[in-house]
Amino acid sequence: MKRVGELTILVPVDVSEAEPPGLDILGDLGAVEVVLLGYFPVPDQAEPALLRDQYGSTAADRLDALAAEHGTSDEVLVFTHDREATIDRIADEYSCNAVLTGGRATTADRVLVPLRGDVNLDRILGVVADLLLAGHETATLFHSVAEEADPSQGELLLMGAVDRLVEYGVDRDRIDWQLAEGSDPQADIVDLGAEYDIVVLGETEPSLREQIIGDVLSEIVDTLEVPALIVRDVE
Amino acid sequence: MSGEGGELERTLGFVEAMTLGGGTMIGAGIFILPGIAAESAGPASSISYAIAGFVALLAALSLSELATGMPIAGGSYHYVNRALGGLFGAVVGWGMWTGLMFASAFYMIGFGQYLVEPIPFLDGRAFIVGLGLVGLILLLGVNYYGTEESSAFQNVTIGTETVIILVFVAVGVFFIDAGNLEPFAPFGTRGIVATTGIVFISFLGFEIIATVAGEIKNPSRIIPLSMILSVVLVTILYVLVMLVSTGVIPFESLGESPIPVSDVAVVYLGSAGVVAIVFAAIIAAISSSNSSILAASRVIYAMGRDGVVTDWFNASHPRFYTPHRAIAATGGVTALLILVGLEVETIIALLAEAASFSFLVAYSLVHVSLVVFRRADPDDYDPSFALPRPLYPVVPVLGVVSSLVVVSQMANVVVVIGSAIVGFGVLWYAAYTRGRVVSEGLLREAIRGPPAQPFRVVVPIANPATQRGLLRLAAASTHANEDRGTPELVAVNVTAVDHPSPLQNVEAERADHQRDLLENAHDIATQMDVTLRTKAVVAPDVGEAILDVIEEEAADEVILGWDGTLDRDGYVFGETVDPVVQRAGCDISLVDLRGESIGEPVALIAPGPNAPVVAHQAVEFAAVDGTVPTLLNVQSPGSKPDSDAEERGRAVIADAAAAAGLEPVEYDVEVVVDDDVGRAVVDATSRYDTVCVGLSGRSEGGRIPFGTVTERVVNDVPGNIVLIRGSEPA
Numbered sequence: 001m002k003r004v005g006e007l008t009i010l011v012p013v014d015v016s017e018a019e020p021p022g023l024d025i026l027g028d029l030g031a032v033e034v035v036l037l038g039y040f041p042v043p044d045q046a047e048p049a050l051l052r053d054q055y056g057s058t059a060a061d062r063l064d065a066l067a068a069e070h071g072t073s074d075e076v077l078v079f080t081h082d083r084e085a086t087i088d089r090i091a092d093e094y095s096c097n098a099v100l101t102g103g104r105a106t107t108a109d110r111v112l113v114p115l116r117g118d119v120n121l122d123r124i125l126g127v128v129a130d131l132l133l134a135g136h137e138t139a140t141l142f143h144s145v146a147e148e149a150d151p152s153q154g155e156l157l158l159m160g161a162v163d164r165l166v167e168y169g170v171d172r173d174r175i176d177w178q179l180a181e182g183s184d185p186q187a188d189i190v191d192l193g194a195e196y197d198i199v200v201l202g203e204t205e206p207s208l209r210e211q212i213i214g215d216v217l218s219e220i221v222d223t224l225e226v227p228a229l230i231v232r233d234v235e
Numbered sequence: 236m237s238g239e240g241g242e243l244e245r246t247l248g249f250v251e252a253m254t255l256g257g258g259t260m261i262g263a264g265i266f267i268l269p270g271i272a273a274e275s276a277g278p279a280s281s282i283s284y285a286i287a288g289f290v291a292l293l294a295a296l297s298l299s300e301l302a303t304g305m306p307i308a309g310g311s312y313h314y315v316n317r318a319l320g321g322l323f324g325a326v327v328g329w330g331m332w333t334g335l336m337f338a339s340a341f342y343m344i345g346f347g348q349y350l351v352e353p354i355p356f357l358d359g360r361a362f363i364v365g366l367g368l369v370g371l372i373l374l375l376g377v378n379y380y381g382t383e384e385s386s387a388f389q390n391v392t393i394g395t396e397t398v399i400i401l402v403f404v405a406v407g408v409f410f411i412d413a414g415n416l417e418p419f420a421p422f423g424t425r426g427i428v429a430t431t432g433i434v435f436i437s438f439l440g441f442e443i444i445a446t447v448a449g450e451i452k453n454p455s456r457i458i459p460l461s462m463i464l465s466v467v468l469v470t471i472l473y474v475l476v477m478l479v480s481t482g483v484i485p486f487e488s489l490g491e492s493p494i495p496v497s498d499v500a501v502v503y504l505g506s507a508g509v510v511a512i513v514f515a516a517i518i519a520a521i522s523s524s525n526s527s528i529l530a531a532s533r534v535i536y537a538m539g540r541d542g543v544v545t546d547w548f549n550a551s552h553p554r555f556y557t558p559h560r561a562i563a564a565t566g567g568v569t570a571l572l573i574l575v576g577l578e579v580e581t582i583i584a585l586l587a588e589a590a591s592f593s594f595l596v597a598y599s600l601v602h603v604s605l606v607v608f609r610r611a612d613p614d615d616y617d618p619s620f621a622l623p624r625p626l627y628p629v630v631p632v633l634g635v636v637s638s639l640v641v642v643s644q645m646a647n648v649v650v651v652i653g654s655a656i657v658g659f660g661v662l663w664y665a666a667y668t669r670g671r672v673v674s675e676g677l678l679r680e681a682i683r684g685p686p687a688q689p690f691r692v693v694v695p696i697a698n699p700a701t702q703r704g705l706l707r708l709a710a711a712s713t714h715a716n717e718d719r720g721t722p723e724l725v726a727v728n729v730t731a732v733d734h735p736s737p738l739q740n741v742e743a744e745r746a747d748h749q750r751d752l753l754e755n756a757h758d759i760a761t762q763m764d765v766t767l768r769t770k771a772v773v774a775p776d777v778g779e780a781i782l783d784v785i786e787e788e789a790a791d792e793v794i795l796g797w798d799g800t801l802d803r804d805g806y807v808f809g810e811t812v813d814p815v816v817q818r819a820g821c822d823i824s825l826v827d828l829r830g831e832s833i834g835e836p837v838a839l840i841a842p843g844p845n846a847p848v849v850a851h852q853a854v855e856f857a858a859v860d861g862t863v864p865t866l867l868n869v870q871s872p873g874s875k876p877d878s879d880a881e882e883r884g885r886a887v888i889a890d891a892a893a894a895a896g897l898e899p900v901e902y903d904v905e906v907v908v909d910d911d912v913g914r915a916v917v918d919a920t921s922r923y924d925t926v927c928v929g930l931s932g933r934s935e936g937g938r939i940p941f942g943t944v945t946e947r948v949v950n951d952v953p954g955n956i957v958l959i960r961g962s963e964p965a
Contacts, residue, residue, distance in 0.1 A: 016556065040241065043381030045529055045557040047308050047536050048243040049449060054551055056241055077241030081383070081450065086244045 007130035008033040008073075009229065010096035012087050013066060015059040015077065016040050022104040025198065025227055026070045029108050030135030035094045036072040038063035039086050040079045048079040091232055098127050098200075098232060103225045105197045111139040112196040114189045115161060120202035120233050125161055127231045128200055129168035132175075139165070141177040142192060144185035154179050186216060190223045198226055203233040245452040250390065252451055252461035255526065256444045258393040260469045261400065262523025264437025264587070266496050266516040267345040269480045271584050274490030276430035279420035281477035283430035284437070288470025290641060291438035293634035294598040295466045296622060297605045299459035302445040304608065304618030306454045309537030310446035310530075311597045316541055318604035318611075320676025321668050326660035327597045328538045333656050334593030335531035336565060338439055339524045340572035341586035343367035346520035348583075349513050352494045364576045371573060374525055375566040381557040392518050399515040403500055403508070404475045410503040411482030421486075425644065432645040433584055435591035437473060440523070441466050442594070446530050455619030493583075528569070532561035542671050585652075588645055592653035599638040602631035611680035689723040690716045693790040695781050696726050696752055701796050703759055704828040707859050708957075709794045710763040711833075712824075715855035716791070725788050726756040727770040729780040778814040785819050792822045799827035799956060801949055816930070816960060822848055825930070825958040833859040833955065834924025837905075839916060839948070840868045845929030846891035848961035853927045854901050856957065865903040865923065866892060869915045872908050880908045913944050917951045925955040 009029075013021060015038035026034055040059050042048045060077055067075045074094060080086040087099060113128050115121065128139055141161050145154040158177040166172050182188050193199045201217060221228045247255065272280035301314040309316075312331050316324025347363035347370070420427060441462050444451070451457050480489055480499045492498045496516065500508035536558060539546035552559040576582040606628065608616050622630055642650070694709045696702040706726065713722030728749050753769040760767030774780035785793055797812050806813045808825065816823060838853035840846050853864040868884035884906030892902060909915035920926040928945050949956055 038241075041383060041556070043383055043555065043557050045378045045381050045532070045562065046551055047449070047533055047558070049308055050536050050549060050551055050558060051556055052241055052243060053540075053549070059241060078244050079241055080244030080246065082244065082246040085246050089244070 006097070007127060007134060008035060008094065008096045008098075010035045010037055010087065010091045010094065010099045011072070012037045012039055012083070012099065012101065013063070014039060014041065015062045016055070018062075020062065020066050022106070023066065023070055024106040025100075025104075025108050026072075028106070028135065029131065032131070032134050034070065034072040035090070035096055036063065036067050036070070036075040037087065037090050038066070038075065038077045039083055040077070041083055042079050042081050044081060048081065052079045096232065097123070097130075099230045101221055101228055101230060103227055105226050108135060108137050108197045110196045110198075111137045112142060112189075112193055112199045113139055114142045114144075114185070114199070114201065115157060116143075116185075116202065116204075117157065120204060120231065121161070123233070124200060124202045124231045125164050125168075127229070129165050129170055131200070131229070132165070132170045133168070137197075138174045138176075139170075140196070141175065142180065142189070143177075144180045144182055144188050147181050147183055151179060151181065186220055189220055193224045193226055196226060198229055199224060200229045200231060202231045243449065245450055245454075247447060247451045247457075249457050249461060252444050252457055253465055254390050254393045255447070256441045256461055256465035257397070257469060258389060258522045259440025259443050259526035259530075260438055260465065260523075261393070261396065261472070262342055262345075262437070262440070262519045264434065264439075264523075265400070265473055265476055266512070266519060267348060267493070267583060268434050268437060268587060269477055270490055270492045270495035271587075272430050272434050272477065273481055273486040273495070275422060275433070276426040277418065277421040277486045278416045278478070278481035279422075279427050280430050280434070280481065280486075281474045282420070283427050283434055284473040284477050285470060286427070286431045286637075286641075287435045287438055288466060288473065290431070290435065290595070290598075290634070290637045291441060292463065292466045292470070293630050293637065294601060295441050295462040296459075296626065296630045297598075297602050297634060298442065298445045299462050299620050300618045300622050300627075301601065301605060301608065302448040302458045302462075303455045303620040304616045306448040306451070306458070308446065308449050308533055309540075310442055310448070310534070311601045312534050313537050313541075314604045314608075315597070315600045316543065316676075318607040318677050318681075319600065320678060321541075321543065322661065322664045323600055323676070324538075324541065325543050325664040325668050326657050327600055328534060328543050329660040329663060330593040330597050330656055331534045332531050332538075332565075333568075334590045334597070335439075335527045335534065336569045336572060337586045337590035337593070338436055339371075339527040339531070339565075339569045340367075340576075341436065341583060341590060342520045342524035342527065343371045343569070343573055344576050344583055344586070346370050346517060346524070348493045349497070349516040349520070352497070360577060360580075364573055367573045367576070368570060370521065371524070371566060371570055374521065374528060375562060378525070378528060378562050379552070379555065379557060379559050381552075381555040389522065393522060396515045396518045396522075399511045400472060400476065403496065403504070403512065404472070404479055406503055407479035407483055407499065408475075411479060413482075415482050415485050416478075428641060428644040429646075432591050432595075432641050432649070433588050434473075435595060435641065436587040438466065438469065439590065439594060440469075440526065443526055443530050446533050459620040528562060528565050531565040532558045535561040535564070543668050585649065588649040589652050592642060592645060592649055593656060595638040595642050596653065596657060599635045602634035602638075605631050607677050607681040610682075611677035613677060613680070689721045690719045690792075691723045691725060691788050691790050692792045692794060693725045693727060693781075693785055693788055694794045695784075695796070696728055696756060698796065699752060699755065701828050702726075702752065702756060704833075705794055705796050705826060706756060706759045706767075707763065708824070708826060708833065708856055709792075710760070710765045711859045712792055712794065712852070712855045713765055715851075715858055719791070722765055724760060724765050724767040725770060725784070725790070726753060726760075726767060727772060727781065727784050728752050729772045729774055729777045731777050732773050732775060777811045781811070781815050782818055785815075785821060790819075790821045792824070793819055794824045794826060797825045797827050797958075799829065799949060801946060821962045822852075823930075823960045824852060825960075827949075827956040829953065830924055830955050832924060833857075835860075835862040836864040836925040836927055836957075837920050837923035838864060838866050838927040839920065839929070839944075840866050840888050840891050841929065842887050842890075843929065845959060845961045846887070847895035849927050849929045849959045850888075850891045850897060850902070851895040852957065852959050854895075854897060856925060856927065863901070863903055864927075865905050867905045867907070867916075867919055869907045869909065869912050869919065871910055871912055881906050884908070913947045916944055917947050920948060920952050921954070923954055925957060926952055927957045927959055930958045930960040 078086045141158050143154045162175050276283050312328040315327040344367045347366035350366050351362045444462050483499045489495050497509050497512045500512045535548045538544045539549040548561045692709045692713050749771050772780045836853045836856045838849045857864040866888045868887050870880040870884045872880050907915045907919050
């Protein structure tokens with residue numbers, strides 16, 4: 001099964017900032033399609049059109065410069081009250097499988113892939129396979145089980161996942177896995193993430209509680225120092 | 236691909252639009268005004284709320300159409316400025332801006348009253364005004380620095396506030412003392428109408444939805460739905476609150492209270508009820524005041540954009556990206572208005588009425604603007620929500636009348652203040668705006684009415700031998716449709732060139748040919764007494780060029796010559812004709828002129844969408860030689876006796892003729908009953924000079940469907956053949 005060429009990554013960039021963020025990692029990801037989304041956050045108080053009148057050309061120039069530097073396949077400039085809504089809409093429009101966010105990294109040699117269970121597993125593994133087949137990275141699959149729980153369930157999940165990646169055509173030498181025991185998988189991911197260049201996370205439908213007080217995923221992304229590649233949860 | 240300066244995200248869905256509209260409306264208006272309303276209209280003040288709601292609903296209806304026609308920032312101001320020009324634009328712009336500031340000051344004083352009154356040791360106007368100012372300054376601070384994505388928080392607070400009011404009403408209904416509602420209208424009709432002017436301010440929020448029209452998703456659906464629904468729901472809520480309030484407490488004592496709703500709640504909900512109501516009142520005051528400040532800054536933005544005021548206001552803060560100057564200016568004037576409260580005891584009613592006055596004037600001009608837009612019908616005005624008849628023109632007419640009636644009953648001092656603001660708008664226009672603003676409005680176009688529509692027939696011509704016949708058919712067609720518009724013929728000749736370039740001339744010979752053709756067309760048109768324009772086009776693809784002309788000219792009909800051959804080189808009619816038949820959005824007649832004259836036409840009528848067009852076309856073509864066409868239907872006998880089949884055929888023809896609007900004297904009827912339909916058609920039509928046949932309009936899979944009967948007619952009938960396809964909805 002050949003999957004290369006299907007991976008399209010959306011890279012959102014805040015174009016209201018004068019200093020462009022470090023996107024060097026893009027050059028190291030290999031042959032993936034990149035859609036560059038330049039978003040200009042508009043406060044509730046302002047009319048988006050007002051900011052476009054005033055900053056439209058500056059923002060477009062910044063975006064063009066970034067696009068030229070990193071050779072992206074598409075670029076979009078949006079003035080928005082709601083960054084998340086814009087990311088979702090543009091990711092849909094350009095059929096992006098994943099969204100790159102978060103911290104800085106210059107190379108992409110080692111990829112951490114925390115797996116939560118069966119949630120979104122197919123899509124995460126598909127993206128990881130594409131990523132590995134397009135570039136030269138090695139990946140570590142990671143799963144955390146509760147202290148009291150039976151670890152064999154987690155081992156099964158990880159080994160199955162490795163097999164799937166091999167089926168997709170990834171060299172077995174480039175994948176390993178790690179099973180952890182702990183009460184706080186969130187902290188484990190953040191700690192472990194520091195040793196890697198990029199973390200691949202699966203997006204999940206936020207629960208009502210998460211919608212109000214903030215979801216686990218964005219907490220992890222905010223604390224991570226390295227970039228996160230968020231696999232979208234859409235058909 | 237970032238040209239044009241970028242996209243604007245539409246972030247407001249139905250829920251957000253409803254909370255925005257409802258949240259702004261359910262504000263201090265319902266927590267403070269019941270006292271003043273009860274004082275001036277008694278229990279009948281619920282009627283005042285109902286009337287105010289009705290006036291607001293009329294405005295919401297007109298605004299919905301305008302907002303879906305022009306979903307950009309500015310709301311009422313923008314529509315009036317477009318429709319009635321800079322003078323009225325300035326009046327409404329300044330009126331809305333000051334009105335929103337009056338409203339904002341009103342909300343913040345109400346906020347102060349609700350904080351001060353329940354606590355015994357705090358008292359006095361100074362405290363109320365002071366708290367109002369503190370609240371305002373906090374709001375200004377927040378808005379100056381800017382907030383992001385606070386809609387979830389707003390949804391929760393406005394939801395809580397609404398629930399508290401619902402509980403207040405639902406429980407209160409059981410505590411209504413019928414005796415309190417007698418007499419129901421102690422101050423009569425005048426009292427009710429005068430109170431309407433005071434409480435109208437309680438409905439200001441729905442307008443916000445139009446002000447942010449540019450940010451609403453799926454605007455054609457959500458704008459009208461949320462505006463109309465929020466006004467209706469809020470009106471019902473207000474009427475109930477008023478009935479409960481005047482039913483639980485005698486209106487005289489309600490009138491003396493600065494915090495009437497809380498005084499009512501204490502009767503049956505105890506101190507917990509008071510706390511809840513005070514909480515809701517504070518939330519309401521803050522959210523309403525906040526929305527008003529933001530709406531005011533958007534009005535200023537729109538006025539600056541159109542040049543009605545300086546666009547100095549339109550700069551946004553270099554770091555916070557908020558329209559800080561507009562917010563600061565709005566806040567400064569609002570603070571002054573709150574301070575007036577130190578001196579003027581009736582400040583609350585005054586502010587409420589002044590805001591209502593400004594908006595009633597604005598809405599009556601909005602109604603006028605709707606009429607102007609409908610009459611002038613500018614090209615870029617294409618509202619996806621249009622008021623159906625008889626709502627149009629009833630809504631705008633009733634809207635203007637009712638707004639003026641309410642305004643006429645307002646207190647003299649308010650009429651003076653309001654008129655002064657209108658006068659300021661006029662002076663502003665004369666002194667500042669005039670000479671700078673481009674917008675002249677559409678008034679002149681509206682009075683003249685929309686320009687007469689031509690009925691335009693496009694005739695592509697290429698062959699000197701057939702052009703005369705084609706033009707004669709086209710001329711007959713335009714004359715027959717004179718009731719649909721001024722007849723106009725457009726003859727077009729396309730010279731095919733691989734790479735058209737302005738630097739390279741078409742070979743002289745072909746250019747001469749084109750010129751001769753079109754000059755001849757002019758001669759023919761003069762003989763036939765029809766207006767003709769000619770177009771000479773040089774393009775790589777003849778079919779595409781013809782389609783472009785059809786679109787540019789907004790053609791009603793195309794008459795296209797064709798050589799009568801079918802199925803050649805993979806095309807049904809030919810390389811040039813096929814794309815035109817497939818994609819042109821108007822009626823098409825495909826003509827193969829075989830005989831000398833058009834003579835007596837026959838139209839083959841089969842049930843289907845094309846039948847009326849075919850029948851009508853036959854009548855038009857018959858006019859060329861002054862004959863009467865025959866409408867022909869062929870039936871196979873089936874198992875029933877012949878007379879049934881004959882009747883069926885007559886019914887089909889009668890239906891088609893009726894749908895085409897033809898009188899029975901305009902055509903003859905012929906029904907043939909035969910087992911072999913194809914042969915019968917050929918036999919019957921061969922007796923006529925010209926045969927009109929329908930062509931199915933649906934082309935699936937890129938191929939033009941072509942029936943076997945049609946094919947036999949084309950191949951076997953000696954007369955002129957006209958294949959007709961009706962216009963499809965684009």
